[in-house]
Amino acid sequence: MSKREIVRTQGVWKTYYMGSEEVHALRGISISVEAGEYISIMGPSGSGKSTFFNMVGGLDKPTSGEVYIDEVDISQLGIYELAWLRCRKIGYIFQTFNLIPVMNALENVSLPMVFAGLGADESRDKAAALLARVGLGDRLTHRPIEMSGGQQQRVAIARALANDPAIILADEPTGNLDLKTGREIIDLLTEMKEERNVTIITATHDHKMLAASDRVIWFTDGQVTRIQNREDLDIRVGTIGGAEEA
Amino acid sequence: MSSEHRLFSEDPSQRKLSLPWGRTVEMCWRNLKNRRGRFLLVFLSIAVVVAFFVSTLSYHRLLEELRGRDDVHTRAVLERGGVLSHNPEADRKHRDQMVWLLVLSGMLCFVGVMNTMYMSVTERYREIGTLKCLGALDSFVVRLFLLESVFIGAVGSALGALGGFLLTLFQIGVTLEFGLIGVGHVMRTLAQTAPPAFAGGTALTVLAAIYPTIAAARMKPVDAMRVEV
Numbered sequence: 001m002s003k004r005e006i007v008r009t010q011g012v013w014k015t016y017y018m019g020s021e022e023v024h025a026l027r028g029i030s031i032s033v034e035a036g037e038y039i040s041i042m043g044p045s046g047s048g049k050s051t052f053f054n055m056v057g058g059l060d061k062p063t064s065g066e067v068y069i070d071e072v073d074i075s076q077l078g079i080y081e082l083a084w085l086r087c088r089k090i091g092y093i094f095q096t097f098n099l100i101p102v103m104n105a106l107e108n109v110s111l112p113m114v115f116a117g118l119g120a121d122e123s124r125d126k127a128a129a130l131l132a133r134v135g136l137g138d139r140l141t142h143r144p145i146e147m148s149g150g151q152q153q154r155v156a157i158a159r160a161l162a163n164d165p166a167i168i169l170a171d172e173p174t175g176n177l178d179l180k181t182g183r184e185i186i187d188l189l190t191e192m193k194e195e196r197n198v199t200i201i202t203a204t205h206d207h208k209m210l211a212a213s214d215r216v217i218w219f220t221d222g223q224v225t226r227i228q229n230r231e232d233l234d235i236r237v238g239t240i241g242g243a244e245e246a
Numbered sequence: 247m248s249s250e251h252r253l254f255s256e257d258p259s260q261r262k263l264s265l266p267w268g269r270t271v272e273m274c275w276r277n278l279k280n281r282r283g284r285f286l287l288v289f290l291s292i293a294v295v296v297a298f299f300v301s302t303l304s305y306h307r308l309l310e311e312l313r314g315r316d317d318v319h320t321r322a323v324l325e326r327g328g329v330l331s332h333n334p335e336a337d338r339k340h341r342d343q344m345v346w347l348l349v350l351s352g353m354l355c356f357v358g359v360m361n362t363m364y365m366s367v368t369e370r371y372r373e374i375g376t377l378k379c380l381g382a383l384d385s386f387v388v389r390l391f392l393l394e395s396v397f398i399g400a401v402g403s404a405l406g407a408l409g410g411f412l413l414t415l416f417q418i419g420v421t422l423e424f425g426l427i428g429v430g431h432v433m434r435t436l437a438q439t440a441p442p443a444f445a446g447g448t449a450l451t452v453l454a455a456i457y458p459t460i461a462a463a464r465m466k467p468v469d470a471m472r473v474e475v
Contacts, residue, residue, distance in 0.1 A: 060466055079383070083378070084381065086379055086380070087380060092380075094376075096372075098375075099376075100373055100377075101373070102276045102277055102279075102281075103273075103276065114264075115265060116263065117263070120268075159380070
């Protein structure tokens, strides 16, 4: 199967105005991601990785430049198409989990399917299967408040996968989790990538993420400073990962 | 590799987003149940104003009817209670004052309800942002929150109207005489005063919720999720 480009950005700038001062969160980001890749965007806080993540996810619009999702310039999409894209083609995972507090795990996971027009029974069954897959088969009726951080993030992963998206965007998915739970979440994401051939893009400064990545894109001050492939990474991961765990 | 838009290659008629009414009602109910504390405040503020409105109105209606009677006993009771009308001019002034009070209390209620609804929407900005990430259209968000306000408004107003009316009956009974008011009389007055108060209270609540809801629904998902309340 030939590789295809699922995400491509072309000279993406994002400028905020703080009073009269211009702040450039992104300064001309041009990258491309192939379908089925696991990409980590690394960089210190304030380097623009979350901003970039929002652009790719269609949650915010660039000041200039284009974002293509599967060859479609998403700035050209109307409100309805954008919502449809978010519903069907992109799954989001957040640092703060962002589950709906008044709904239980099953309802949280089935919500995107309801939006997508799936019937009640069908969406419930699929949500239950997804929750079982992420190891929460016995927590279907628990509400977020009754679950640990790691469990909530698992629900969020199941929810992100609800409509079989092409891309999963994860913004600091391990940021609020301890080392061990964080590693479990990364393992789960990797398994999902293998099983479903979904493209995973994470914004992170968690070095544990490196080992799972096919490529790492380093951000500094809103610019790409380095892109490393897995082959170049392996040596470094040993030291960084090892140093962190020691 | 073809440059066919695979993501959008599906039949456009398949590209629909929906939130069935059954699910909308269920989500609203969940929210109301889980935020009872906050919503109790809104219920109360609406109920109190509607009760005041109904009570004032029905008291005047009931009294007017009693004043219209010719029998000696009723007149004696009214005289004893100090409410037998001698002076139409003073009566009119009194009524004007009441109308003013009603308008004022309505305005106070509007501001109070607006504040509460505003808070209840803004504290859920992150949730709204999340819903939009999952594919919710602006109209889904608006529908969810407006349905919630219709429910709060309707229940609050109904309770207030009933409570206010019962209070009036009690007031007349205590200050004058319970035996004076007949069932038909009571039902007639209730039918005249409760429906407009109920409709007004509900409309007020929905009106107060419209602005914050539309503002929230129109936010970009990132902005909605970034808001810290």
